[in-house]
Amino acid sequence: MQTISIIDAKNHVDEKVKIGVWLTNKRSSGKIAFLQLRDGSAFFQGVVVKNNVSEEVFKRAKEVKQETSMYVTGTIHEDARSHFGYEIEIEDIEIVGGSENYPITPKEHGTDFLMDHRHLWLRSKRQFAIMQIRNEMIRATYEFFNQEGFIKLDSPILTGSAPEGTTELFHTEYFDRDAYLSQSGQLYAEAGAMAYGKVFTFGPTFRAEKSKTRRHLIEFWMIEPEMAFMHQEESLEIQEKYVAFLVQAVLDNCDYALTILGRDKEVLKEYTKLPYPRISYDEAIKLLQESGEFPDVKWGEDFGSPEETYLANHFSKPVFVMNYPKAIKPFYMKPHPTRDDVVVCADLLAPEGYGEIIGGSERAVDPAYLEAQIKQAGLDVADYEWYLDLRRFGSVPHSGFGLGLERAVTWITGESHIREAIPFPRLLNRIYP
Numbered sequence: 468m469q470t471i472s473i474i475d476a477k478n479h480v481d482e483k484v485k486i487g488v489w490l491t492n493k494r495s496s497g498k499i500a501f502l503q504l505r506d507g508s509a510f511f512q513g514v515v516v517k518n519n520v521s522e523e524v525f526k527r528a529k530e531v532k533q534e535t536s537m538y539v540t541g542t543i544h545e546d547a548r549s550h551f552g553y554e555i556e557i558e559d560i561e562i563v564g565g566s567e568n569y570p571i572t573p574k575e576h577g578t579d580f581l582m583d584h585r586h587l588w589l590r591s592k593r594q595f596a597i598m599q600i601r602n603e604m605i606r607a608t609y610e611f612f613n614q615e616g617f618i619k620l621d622s623p624i625l626t627g628s629a630p631e632g633t634t635e636l637f638h639t640e641y642f643d644r645d646a647y648l649s650q651s652g653q654l655y656a657e658a659g660a661m662a663y664g665k666v667f668t669f670g671p672t673f674r675a676e677k678s679k680t681r682r683h684l685i686e687f688w689m690i691e692p693e694m695a696f697m698h699q700e701e702s703l704e705i706q707e708k709y710v711a712f713l714v715q716a717v718l719d720n721c722d723y724a725l726t727i728l729g730r731d732k733e734v735l736k737e738y739t740k741l742p743y744p745r746i747s748y749d750e751a752i753k754l755l756q757e758s759g760e761f762p763d764v765k766w767g768e769d770f771g772s773p774e775e776t777y778l779a780n781h782f783s784k785p786v787f788v789m790n791y792p793k794a795i796k797p798f799y800m801k802p803h804p805t806r807d808d809v810v811v812c813a814d815l816l817a818p819e820g821y822g823e824i825i826g827g828s829e830r831a832v833d834p835a836y837l838e839a840q841i842k843q844a845g846l847d848v849a850d851y852e853w854y855l856d857l858r859r860f861g862s863v864p865h866s867g868f869g870l871g872l873e874r875a876v877t878w879i880t881g882e883s884h885i886r887e888a889i890p891f892p893r894l895l896n897r898i899y900p
Contacts (some may be wrong), residue, residue, distance in 0.1 A: 468540070474508035476553040479543045486555070489590070490535050492573050493528075500528040502557070504539065509723065510592055512546065512554040513539055520558055530860045533573075534566040534590070541807070550726050560703075573688050596724035600717050605669075607716035608690055611709055617692060620659040622652030622668045627850060637675045648673040653867060654799070654854055656693035657830060660865055661857050667692040684873060693867035699801075699811050699829040702866035703745070703787055705816060706825055708786060709870070711739045717879055730881040734819075738784055745787040748809065753776055769795045772822055779816040785824070789813040795887045798840035800828040821878035827868025834858040 470485045471478075491510065492503040498517040503510065514530040527751070531537070541557040571587055580586045589595055612619070625646045637648040652668035659666035672689045679750045692709075694702060714735055717725070725732055746754070755761040755774055762773065769791075779786055790809040793802065802809035812828035831837050841851050848855075876882075 472508040473504070473506045473511050473551075475507075476511065476551075476555070480545060481542060483540070483542050484555070485538055485540045487536070487538050490531055490533055490537070490566075491590070491592070492533065493531065495529060500525065502528060502531070502539075503807075504555075504592070505592075505595070509551055510595070510727075511551045512549060513541065513557045514554060514631070515557045515560075519556075524558070524560055529563065531560070531562070532566050533569045534587075535562060536564040536566075536780065537562050545579045550723065582727065592727055596721075596727040597876065597880050597882065599724040600721050600880050601872070603717055603721050604713050604872065604876060604879070605714050608669065608709075610716075611712045612692065615665070615705070616663045617667045618659070618663045620652075620656060620666045620668050621692075622649065622655035622670060624649050626672060627719075635674045635676050637673050643651070648675075650674065651689065651869060652691050653869065655692065656691050656867060657854070657857055657865065660693035660695040660861075660867070661861070664696070665692070665694045687874075688872040689869050690872060691867060691869040693865060695863050695865045697866045698864055699813065699827075699866055701787075702827060702829070702868060704742075706813075706827060706868055706870075707741050707743045707785070707787075710743075710815065710825070710875075711741055713875065714738045714879060725880075728880055728882070730879075740784070743785045743787060744782045745789060745813075747789050749789045751788050754781060760890050761809060767794065770822075774833070775816050775822040776820045779818040779822075780820070782818070784818055786816050786818075787813045788816060796828070797824045798846070799830055799837065801831045801834065817875075817878045819878065819881070821874065825868050825870045826876045826880060827866065829864065829866045832858055832862045832864065834862075 468485055469479070470487070473486060473488070484838045486504075486506060488504040490502055491505050493500050500515040500517075502513040502515065503512050515525060520528075529875075538561040539555060539557045540559040540561075541555045543553055543555055546552060546554040548801075569587070570584055571591065572579070589598070603710075621816045625641060626649050626896075627641070627644065629644055636650060637893075639646050639648065649672055651672055652670060656666055668689075668691045670688065671686055673686050675685070692705070694705070718732060718735055718739070749766070751770070752764060752766050755764045755777060758775060758777060758824055761774060770788075771776070778788065782844045784829050789812065790803060791814070792808055793810045796810050796812055797822075800812050803809045803811055810828060812826070814823045815825035816822060817824045831840070837858060838848055839857060841848050
């Protein structure tokens with residue numbers, strides 16, 4: 468008899484197997500007990516028929532508590548009524564670890580309660596599905612950039628300077644020097660691009676802002692490619708190709724998880740069709756003003772959640788908004804060749820109310836211009852001498868972007884809140900005990 472995982476049940480139909488599982492829920496109907504089981508690879512049902520097992524085993528099936536761990540032995544059968552498609556007819560149960568008064572019962576719980584029990588909430592079916600999709604997106608990210616000829620670099624998490632200003636930085640001390648938790652790996656990736664052509668970083672980034680909106684996290688994971696000898700339009704093509712690749716990978720490899728979440732797969736398929744629409748910031752402002760829904764929107768302001776939602780839903784697919792005002796963007800973006808008031812950049816807005824999932828730009832290459840921008844941003848030029856060196860020694864046109872993994876996961880899974888698509892509550896303005 469073979470010990471298997473639930474996910475492999477399809478390969479053992481009508482075979483007797485043993486599986487290590489936890490009980491998520493149960494119900495009984497007279498002489499039959501139905502046990503909902505999980506093992507980390509999938510969820511399925513175990514059926515215990517009183518007439519086919521010993522009295523002791525049936526009693527155990529009736530009395531076992533939620534989240535008890537156990538080995539079950541039985542025969543795999545097809546089950547067309549379930550999402551998973553298979554079940555196990557149990558003939559023996561061996562208790563491994565007991566469980567009493569499990570706090571997350573099979574009923575509705577508030578978000579705050581679930582976040583306080585995040586270490587246990589991870590076991591739920593929806594969290595399982597979300598993490599399966601997140602894992603697939605990470606796998607697909609490496610596949611995409613490897614096949615596109617990128618090299619992965621690891622940028623430092625402790626940095627001595629800020630890529631996007633100092634107001635949202637976590638301050639710490641590095642022995643006798645000031646240091647900060649990284650906002651972005653971009654500046655280091657630019658150094659890598661000057662060495663290797665095409666690179667990407669993938670790691671944690673931090674924002675020291677006490678925001679509790681559904682779109683903002685203190686800690687999140689960011690994918691940040693940088694590409695030498697590349698202008699903005701070529702970068703936009705890479706960006707949309709990457710996003711479509713992620714969506715297609717989830718459609719191809721996470722059907723079970725998408726079904727658990729009730730995600731509309733036909734809607735996702737629309738997001739794999741390229742190219743994505745492109746509009747200028749000027750055109751976006753005009754669209755918002757003409758809609759009648761945003762009477763106070765003015766040129767020069769950044770977009771909030773309602774504006775981003777309206778713009779993306781107007782096109783029913785991801786849309787690039789290009790060339791934002793210089794005053795609301797970071798110092799390193801390339802100035803527009805014919806206008807002094809905007810920079811060469813773009814945000815990719817996701818439909819269905821999920822907002823910006825990518826921010827990117829062509830990077831400024833003139834060291835004198837960059838130095839002036841650094842000073843204007845209130846930053847110390849001495850901290851950025853190494854960054855200016857990238858322009859002094861063989862500079863080339865180069866572009867890059869950053870995709871926030873958690874927000875992209877939230878969008879692709881169709882979850883209503885970014886908190887439901889991340890692994891631990893330390894990402895949510897609270898410290899995990």
